[in-house]
Amino acid sequence: MALDVAGAALFLFGGIAVRLSSNEQLRTQRAKKIMTIKQLMIVGVLGSALLVPPLSAGESPAVSPTDKTVVSKPTNALERLWTRDRLTGDWFGVRTSLADRGITLDVRLSQYYQGVASGGVSQNGAYGGTVDYRVNIDAHKLGLWEGFSLNMHARTRFGSDVNSDAGSFALQNTGMLMPLPGDYHGTNITGLTASQFFPLFAGRVGNVTVGKLDMIDTLTGLFPWVGYGQDGFMNANGMLPILPWIGAVQGLSLWGGSLMTVNTKYKMPESGIIVAGTQNVTTSWDVADSFEDGVWMAGFHRFFWGDPDGKIGHITVMADGSTKSQASNDRNDIVFIPGQGLATEQKNPWDISAFLYQEFWRAEGNPDRKANFVIGGNAGPDNPQFAQWTVFANVEAHGPLEVRPNDRIGVAGWYSGLSDNFKELASPVVDLRDTWGVELYYNVAINKWLHVTADIQFVMNERANDDIAVIPGVRMVMDF
Numbered sequence: 001m002a003l004d005v006a007g008a009a010l011f012l013f014g015g016i017a018v019r020l021s022s023n024e025q026l027r028t029q030r031a032k033k034i035m036t037i038k039q040l041m042i043v044g045v046l047g048s049a050l051l052v053p054p055l056s057a058g059e060s061p062a063v064s065p066t067d068k069t070v071v072s073k074p075t076n077a078l079e080r081l082w083t084r085d086r087l088t089g090d091w092f093g094v095r096t097s098l099a100d101r102g103i104t105l106d107v108r109l110s111q112y113y114q115g116v117a118s119g120g121v122s123q124n125g126a127y128g129g130t131v132d133y134r135v136n137i138d139a140h141k142l143g144l145w146e147g148f149s150l151n152m153h154a155r156t157r158f159g160s161d162v163n164s165d166a167g168s169f170a171l172q173n174t175g176m177l178m179p180l181p182g183d184y185h186g187t188n189i190t191g192l193t194a195s196q197f198f199p200l201f202a203g204r205v206g207n208v209t210v211g212k213l214d215m216i217d218t219l220t221g222l223f224p225w226v227g228y229g230q231d232g233f234m235n236a237n238g239m240l241p242i243l244p245w246i247g248a249v250q251g252l253s254l255w256g257g258s259l260m261t262v263n264t265k266y267k268m269p270e271s272g273i274i275v276a277g278t279q280n281v282t283t284s285w286d287v288a289d290s291f292e293d294g295v296w297m298a299g300f301h302r303f304f305w306g307d308p309d310g311k312i313g314h315i316t317v318m319a320d321g322s323t324k325s326q327a328s329n330d331r332n333d334i335v336f337i338p339g340q341g342l343a344t345e346q347k348n349p350w351d352i353s354a355f356l357y358q359e360f361w362r363a364e365g366n367p368d369r370k371a372n373f374v375i376g377g378n379a380g381p382d383n384p385q386f387a388q389w390t391v392f393a394n395v396e397a398h399g400p401l402e403v404r405p406n407d408r409i410g411v412a413g414w415y416s417g418l419s420d421n422f423k424e425l426a427s428p429v430v431d432l433r434d435t436w437g438v439e440l441y442y443n444v445a446i447n448k449w450l451h452v453t454a455d456i457q458f459v460m461n462e463r464a465n466d467d468i469a470v471i472p473g474v475r476m477v478m479d480f
Contacts, residue, residue: 082447083448084448084449085448085449085479086106086448086449086479086480087449087450087478087479087480088480100141101141101142102137102138102139102140102142103135103136103138103142104135104136104138105134105135106132106133106134106479106480107131107132107133107134107479107480108131108132108134108230108477108478108479108480109129109130109131109477109478109480110129110130110131110132110175110230110475110476110477111128111129111475111476111477112127112128112129112159112173112175112176112234112473112474112475112476113125113126113127113473113474114126114162114172114173114234114455114471114472114473114474115162115471115472115473116162116165116166116469116470116471117470117471117472118467118469119166119466119467119468119469119470120165120167120170120459120461120466120467120469120471121164121165121166121167121461121463121466121469122165123165124162124165125162126159126160126161126162127159127160128157128158128159128160128161128176129157129158129159129176130155130156130157130175130176130178131155131156131158131187132153132154132155132228133152133153133154133155133156134151134152134153135150135151135152136149136150136151136152137149137150137151147197147198148194148195148196148197149194149195149196150192150193150194150195151191151192151193151195152189152191152192153189153191153192153214153217154187154188154189154190155178155179155187155190156179156187157176157178157179157180157184157185157186157187158185159185160183161173161176161181162471163176163177163181164182165469166457166459166461166469166471167435167459167461167462167463167466167469168461168462169237169243169387169416169435169461169462170235170237170437170459170461170469170471171235171237171242172234172235172457172459172471172473173235173473174216174226174228174229174233174234174235174236174239175228175229175230175234175475177216177236177252178190178214178216178252178253178282179253179283180251180280180282180283186283188253188283190212190214190253190282191211191212191213191214191217191253192211192212193209193210193211193212193213194209194210194211195207195208196208196209197262200261203264203265204261204262204263204264204270205261205262205264206259206260206261206262207258207259207260207261207262207269208257208258208259208260209257209258209260210256210257211255211257212253212254212255212281212285213253213254213255213256213257213258213276214252214253215252215253215276216228216229216252218258219240221269222269222300222316223239223240223316223355224268225239225357225374225394225396226239226240227239230475230477231408231443231451231477232396232408232410232441232443233410233412233439233441234439234441234453234455234457234473234475235437235457235459237390237392237414237416237437238392238394238412238413238414238437238439239392239394240376240392241353241376241377241378241390241391241392241414241416242390243386243387243390243416243435244351244378244379244380244385244387244388244389244390244416245320245351245378246385246386246387247326247349247384247385248278248296248320248321248322248324248349249276249277249278249280249296249322250278250279250280250293250324251279251280251281251282252280252282253280253282254276254277254278254279254281254290254296255276255277255281255287255290255291256275256276256277256290256296257274257275257276258272258273258274258275259272259273260272260273263302263304265304265308266304266308266312267308268302268304268314269300269302270301270302270304271299271300271301271302272299272300273297273298273299274296274297274298274299275297276290276295277291277292277294277295277296278290278291278293278294278295278296278322278323278324279291279292279293293324293325294322294323294324294325295322295323295324296320296322296323296324297321297322298318298319298320299318299319299320300316300319301316301317302314302315302316302317303315303316309367311358311359311360311361311362311370312359313356313357313358313359314356314357315354315355315356315357316354316355316357317352317353317354318352318353318354318355318378319350319351319352319353320351321348321349321350321351322348322349322350323348324348324349325346325347325348326346326347326348326349326384326385327344327347327384328345328346328383328384328421329382329383329384329385329386329419329421329422329425330345330383330421330425331421331424331425333345333383347381347383347384348384349380349384349385350380350381351378351379351380351385352380353376353377353378354376354378355374355375355376356374356375356376357372357373357374358372358373359371359372360372361397363399363402366399366405368398368399368405369398369399369400369402369405370397370398370399371396371397371398371400372395372396373393373394374392374393374394374395375391375392375393376391376392376393377389377390377391377392378390382419382420382421382422383419383421385419386418386419386422387416387417387418387419387422388417388418388419389416389417390414390415390416390417391414391415392412392413392414392415393412393413393414394410394411394412394413395410395411395412396408396409396410397409397410404444404445406445406448407442407443407444407445408441408442408443408445409441409442409443410440410441411438411439411440412438412439412440413436413437413438413439414436414437415434415435416434416436417434418432418433418434418435418462430463430464431463431464431465432463432464433460433462433463433464434462435459435460435461435462436459436460437457437458437459437460438457438458439455439456439457439458440455440456440457441453441454441455441456442454448479449478449480450476450477450478450479451476451477452475452476452477453474453475453476453477454474455472455473455474455475456470456471456472457469457470457471457472457473458470458471459471
């Protein structure tokens, strides 16, 4: 039983088993597809670059301090296509008309090619992607009541990833974790919420949200540097201290709700609570099932400083826990009961987190060009969590070059300490160690609707006998 518990816990992410495939036939089929798909992506990137409209002799690009993109004035259909906000444009005015009436529609295609070049569990490469469909309905613009909105987020997942090839806790591609990780293909509504804003005291408004929560959206709303895993860092560990949270919930689509205050000066959540079920509901709509095994609860408060028009900073303190029982990872808690077999004591996970965000540079005349750093971490008991504590730090710059105001660059590092109890419990199966990693990316804004990111990661996984995994990758994001 101890071996079974260790093996099951080792390969869990959010309660969803991530299968480490040993099927050589499947790997051979995937390998045959990789070069063709990789070549198509390269051709697409190069083709897009060739479509950049050249400037005439002596012509200067038109630059506005509030415009993120450096472009020449559109003079023909090709240039208008290239300089529009989204690939499909305004739909002959339909998109703007709908937005004026409170209905916004957005579609985003994210494609990834990523590989484990050396080290890790196994060397492999894979192509995959997601399509995000977002619908927002503003009731006030529809002539109904003020402050109310409905939000829907559906996702399609296709292709494959190498999330399990670098290590069980490497998590090197956040974007491919939804709707479900592993070899999942399909389309699901991962988020469907109703939200109501209401006035509070000076400088604050309240917000209550209920429904099916897409947790990556929820975390991006609380911590904007997450960027849905599509704009900035790709590795989840470089954005938030993920590992100690694993096990408290099973999955990233949960029924629940939140009650928050929003600081209108800084336009960010200031304090609040989040309550959600612990069972994943990506492929279902059963509210009762979501709460069947318990409730996850989190509370936070954020302290702000600085001028919103200058360099701001804030500290966020957060505590969370779950009533969902987890098996103890202390082998002394595993006992043999005659007639019943092996049994283990059940415990509830919890942890405390803190995050420091500070902007240290802003360009004059363009507040969107800025640089910031984030330092954070969390800690909890060594039982039942398999990861007892995590620290991380990252530095990002938006518009690092004046001639590239829409580009984005970042570097991140993290270290996660696994529970000594968990290491001892798993030792008959595999020798475990603490994990750490580093990520560096550069996001090139080809234009407003097309971004290409080059990414490299170095990850030391949890298996003591594996070498450091070197993980290069490329990401292409298109907004339709």
